[in-house]
Amino acid sequence: MEKLTQEIRKTAKEILEKGQANVVIGWEKGSAWYISTPVFIDKAEDVERLVWDEYCVNNLAKYLLDYKTVEGKVAIFVKGCDARGVNRLIQDKQVDREKVLIVGLSCPGMKDEKKAKELGKNAEIPLVKKCQECRYPEPIIFDIFLGEKGKKEPAKGKDFSDIKAIEKMSSDEKYDFFSENYDRCLRCYACRNVCPACSCRECIFDQSKSGWLGKANNASNNMFFGITRALHVAGRCIECGECERVCPVNIPIMLLNKKIIQDIDTLFGDYDAGLDPEGKLPLGGFEYSDPEEFM
Amino acid sequence: MGNCNCGSEPDIVIPGSNNNVDTTLLVPVRGKIIKIVEETVDTKTFHISTMDDKKPFDPQPGQLGMLSLPGVGEGMFSVTNKGENHIEMSIKNVGELTDELHDAEEGQEVGIRGPYGNGFPLDYCKGKDILFIGGGIGLAPVRSLIMHCIRNRADFGKLTVIYGARSKGDLTFKEDLFKNWPQVPNMELNVTIDRAEEGWDGHVGFVPSYVEELKPKPQVTVLCGPPVMIKFTLPALQKMGFADKDIITTLEMRMKCGVGKCGRCNIGSKYICLDGPVFTLEQLGELPQEY
Amino acid sequence: MLVIQKTKIKEILDTLAKEYKVIVPAKDGDTSKFIPYGDNTEMLLEENVQLPPKDVFFPQTEKMYKFKSKKNTMEIENLPIEGGKQLIFGIRSCDMKSLDCLDQVFLTKGTDEFYKEKRDKTALIALSCTKPKETCFCTSMGLDPQKAVGADVQAYDLGDKIGFEAITEQGKKIIASIEGQLSEESVVVPKFGEFKINVDVEGVPEKLKGMFESPMWDDISRKCLNCGACTYVCPTCHCFDISQEVRGEDGVKYRCWDSCMFGEYTQMAGGHNPRPTKKERVRNRFMHKLNYFVERYNMLLCTGCGRCINVCPVNMDITAIIKQVKEAE
Numbered sequence: 001m002e003k004l005t006q007e008i009r010k011t012a013k014e015i016l017e018k019g020q021a022n023v024v025i026g027w028e029k030g031s032a033w034y035i036s037t038p039v040f041i042d043k044a045e046d047v048e049r050l051v052w053d054e055y056c057v058n059n060l061a062k063y064l065l066d067y068k069t070v071e072g073k074v075a076i077f078v079k080g081c082d083a084r085g086v087n088r089l090i091q092d093k094q095v096d097r098e099k100v101l102i103v104g105l106s107c108p109g110m111k112d113e114k115k116a117k118e119l120g121k122n123a124e125i126p127l128v129k130k131c132q133e134c135r136y137p138e139p140i141i142f143d144i145f146l147g148e149k150g151k152k153e154p155a156k157g158k159d160f161s162d163i164k165a166i167e168k169m170s171s172d173e174k175y176d177f178f179s180e181n182y183d184r185c186l187r188c189y190a191c192r193n194v195c196p197a198c199s200c201r202e203c204i205f206d207q208s209k210s211g212w213l214g215k216a217n218n219a220s221n222n223m224f225f226g227i228t229r230a231l232h233v234a235g236r237c238i239e240c241g242e243c244e245r246v247c248p249v250n251i252p253i254m255l256l257n258k259k260i261i262q263d264i265d266t267l268f269g270d271y272d273a274g275l276d277p278e279g280k281l282p283l284g285g286f287e288y289s290d291p292e293e294f295m
Numbered sequence: 296m297g298n299c300n301c302g303s304e305p306d307i308v309i310p311g312s313n314n315n316v317d318t319t320l321l322v323p324v325r326g327k328i329i330k331i332v333e334e335t336v337d338t339k340t341f342h343i344s345t346m347d348d349k350k351p352f353d354p355q356p357g358q359l360g361m362l363s364l365p366g367v368g369e370g371m372f373s374v375t376n377k378g379e380n381h382i383e384m385s386i387k388n389v390g391e392l393t394d395e396l397h398d399a400e401e402g403q404e405v406g407i408r409g410p411y412g413n414g415f416p417l418d419y420c421k422g423k424d425i426l427f428i429g430g431g432i433g434l435a436p437v438r439s440l441i442m443h444c445i446r447n448r449a450d451f452g453k454l455t456v457i458y459g460a461r462s463k464g465d466l467t468f469k470e471d472l473f474k475n476w477p478q479v480p481n482m483e484l485n486v487t488i489d490r491a492e493e494g495w496d497g498h499v500g501f502v503p504s505y506v507e508e509l510k511p512k513p514q515v516t517v518l519c520g521p522p523v524m525i526k527f528t529l530p531a532l533q534k535m536g537f538a539d540k541d542i543i544t545t546l547e548m549r550m551k552c553g554v555g556k557c558g559r560c561n562i563g564s565k566y567i568c569l570d571g572p573v574f575t576l577e578q579l580g581e582l583p584q585e586y
Numbered sequence: 587m588l589v590i591q592k593t594k595i596k597e598i599l600d601t602l603a604k605e606y607k608v609i610v611p612a613k614d615g616d617t618s619k620f621i622p623y624g625d626n627t628e629m630l631l632e633e634n635v636q637l638p639p640k641d642v643f644f645p646q647t648e649k650m651y652k653f654k655s656k657k658n659t660m661e662i663e664n665l666p667i668e669g670g671k672q673l674i675f676g677i678r679s680c681d682m683k684s685l686d687c688l689d690q691v692f693l694t695k696g697t698d699e700f701y702k703e704k705r706d707k708t709a710l711i712a713l714s715c716t717k718p719k720e721t722c723f724c725t726s727m728g729l730d731p732q733k734a735v736g737a738d739v740q741a742y743d744l745g746d747k748i749g750f751e752a753i754t755e756q757g758k759k760i761i762a763s764i765e766g767q768l769s770e771e772s773v774v775v776p777k778f779g780e781f782k783i784n785v786d787v788e789g790v791p792e793k794l795k796g797m798f799e800s801p802m803w804d805d806i807s808r809k810c811l812n813c814g815a816c817t818y819v820c821p822t823c824h825c826f827d828i829s830q831e832v833r834g835e836d837g838v839k840y841r842c843w844d845s846c847m848f849g850e851y852t853q854m855a856g857g858h859n860p861r862p863t864k865k866e867r868v869r870n871r872f873m874h875k876l877n878y879f880v881e882r883y884n885m886l887l888c889t890g891c892g893r894c895i896n897v898c899p900v901n902m903d904i905t906a907i908i909k910q911v912k913e914a915e
Binding site for chain 3: 024030031032035037039040058066180181183186187188189192208214216217218242246248249250251252
């Protein structure tokens with residue numbers, strides 16, 4: 001990975017010097033050895049800040065929205081999940097394909113920073129759960145590709161075992177499980193702000209005037225937030241797992257998203273979001289052959 | 296904080312109301328709208344008393360009050376005048392709460408709490424010639440000081456008013472401008488509208504250029520209006536040689552608690568609801584430009 | 587010093603529970619916070635909890651008064667302020683200092699009754715720390731991790747035992763009530779571990795005064811996501827919103843935590859927003875912590891607990907920003 005870091009820096013330098021983009025979005029080292037954090041390089045001499053290691057877990061696609069109205073191209077480094085995130089934004093017409101210069105990196109799977117903190121530098125640190133289940137470690141969209149392909153064996157098929165475990169619970173047990181979790185929700189909106197599929201200019205939860213959701217924090221309001229957000233990104237979730245990673249109180253947010261993905265697979269046929277920027281969304285299109293007469 | 300405070304620290308005075316509710320800092324008193332005056336097509340002045348026909352609180356000129364409609368929300372407004380038994384707030388229809396207020400009728404019960412803010416520096420202004428500059432609804436907070444000067448006429452020097460609005464229909468406090476104030480001794484009124492229109496034979500032109508035209512020579516200037524008016528009037532005043540400490544304005548920010556605790560209305564280390572809303576230009580110069 | 591075996595700490599808490607509602611740092615689902623002590627509480631005494639104790643005094647959502655509105659009339663009914671004698675056991679130095687900061691906000695220049703009621707009725711037993719977490723930096727903020735300021739009783743983590751030292755009159759009463767369960771021993775308070783983070787705050791508040799327009803804020807704010815995670819886990823952040831919940835004629839006015847990071851925080855009716863982009867909001871947050879609060883109350887609004895660094899999705903680090911300010915021209 002050290003060699004790849006050098007290549008990344010060289011590529012970024014070239015991109016800036018040749019004027020192929022005005023800013024390069026990548027990762028740099030953070031406050032600890034198990035943290036790599038997003039960085040924005042706009043001067044060629046700063047490229048030494050860029051790194052590539054097994055803690056580059058942040059999904060950078062969301063930052064493209066900040067550059068929507070800024071002149072010039074944006075270069076972005078992507079892993080497998082990040083590339084799907086970029087596709088998502090292109091598919092939603094939030095980002096122009098021409099605006100982005102995508103540099104792909106084959107992802108070996110990212111290590112779990114929470115376990116890294118516990119176990120220490122010399123231990124064998126496991127991959128983050130979402131990386132263990134990842135089916136698209138190779139970026140599927142890129143302009144430049146660095147390094148070798150095939151760093152990780154993609155998982156075969158979707159793993160819904162945790163969903164099935166909850167489906168087996170009784171209604172009361174399910175209610176207790178979810179209300180116990182969402183009781184803790186702080187409504188900090190970190191999950192919404194980090195999600196590449198959440199790109200509304202004005203989020204429904206910011207519209208305090210219309211009264212969709214009061215600001216009060218209680219299990220009922222919090223569950224409404226969780227369920228609504230999961231439904232709003234239905235059919236568009238790329239399973240990058242960022243929502244669950246960033247939650248300050250460790251709510252298992254991906255359970256809701258995966259359940260919806262399972263249902264979409266059943267109702268609309270196997271579908272993976274973010275693969276084809278021109279593709280049709282299962283919940284965003286209508287076929288005459290659909291069983292329902294109206295959407 | 297300079298010499299710009301009217302006496303001591305603003306005391307948070309919460310009077311009891313007639314339903315004997317022991318109020319705490321953020322709980323309003325029950326009041327009612329006793330009169331509504333339509334100033335312009337989108338501005339109304341509300342006269343508010345408590346349920347037993349007294350003033351809800353005794354504001355100094357420039358202070359603010361938090362008016363609430365149950366079930367809709369609360370908003371901070373400047374008190375534009377006070378009477379024996381009521382206070383007046385002039386409110387423009389710009390949002391959800393103000394929209395509902397504009398639909399209200401006389402007799403509507405409201406929540407009211409205050410007074411908040413530091414008010415104008417009355418001691419500093421005593422005995423001086425004062426220039427009042429207002430634009431549109433910006434005249435409302437300045438009016439509280441004008442009314443105070445009129446009520447205590449002997450304590451103040453020459454009063455000059457320069458006021459402008461977009462059109463004749465947008466002029467607020469028409470009764471004061473054209474009927475009451477012209478009768479006040481040693482008070483000069485200059486009203487302008489942005490563009491000529493039928494039925495108006497007064498001055499036509501923007502406030503900043505009108506100020507330059509009139510070349511007033513006051514000792515203290517008080518101004519309030521839309522940001523664009525302030526942006527062009529301030530350089531005109533500074534060009535005429537007025538010192539920063541003699542130019543006073545009143546600011547606006549989104550406010551929720553009104554008592555400097557919720558953290559929302561700060562500009563730098565000052566809370567607009569507590570240390571403001573009245574500031575001299577000198578004080579503003581020390582604050583970060585974030586308003 | 588009067589001590590007790592760590593394994594027997596629950597006996598002390600049971601005794602105290604007869605007189606107070608005892609609140610302890612404990613696991614809560616997948617996170618940890620200060621919760622009421624009960625039979626099944628899984629206490630967490632090895633390290634500080636993830637969520638701060640500010641919600642004991644300043645709950646996330648707090649009902650202020652009820653109202654009824656019918657046609658054009660209204661009624662207001664004050665709600666009794668929730669309170670009652672409480673005792674927090676196991677609060678750390680950093681969190682104790684945060685209470686000092688919150689006192690400045692809520693108890694000066696007008697008293698906030700909701701906060702005062704709880705603050706007056708809550709006794710505090712501070713617990714010393716033995717080793718810092720990766721993200722702790724309280725000593726850089728001028729605090730002593732083994733001696734909190736403002737507590738009624740200082741408890742010391744002595745390894746397998748916990749020692750108690752009364753500080754205030756109320757603290758003496760508390761010790762008296764549990765004296766029978768403690769034994770007098772001579773002890774040595776363990777030496778404190780090394781901090782990973784050391785940052786020099788000297789001169790930073792003054793320097794920041796002239797740095798409002800610095801280009802540094804553009805760079806710092808770029809990766810921020812503008813969520814509210816840092817503000818909600820920060821023990822000193824205290825911004826709140828006031829809103830209401832209405833059902834037909836009845837309504838409740840409540841106040842709830844708000845965050846200066848949210849876009850509509852300073853949004854005015856009529857459309858103007860003095861902090862329209864994240865740069866202004868990020869700048870305001872750090873200026874408030876390191877400069878505005880110092881100007882108003884002569885203390886930093888950061889106690890070095892490190893929770894924000896721990897929780898931030900993109901690793902915004904206040905110590906890195908302090909270093910950057912210190913090193914800037």
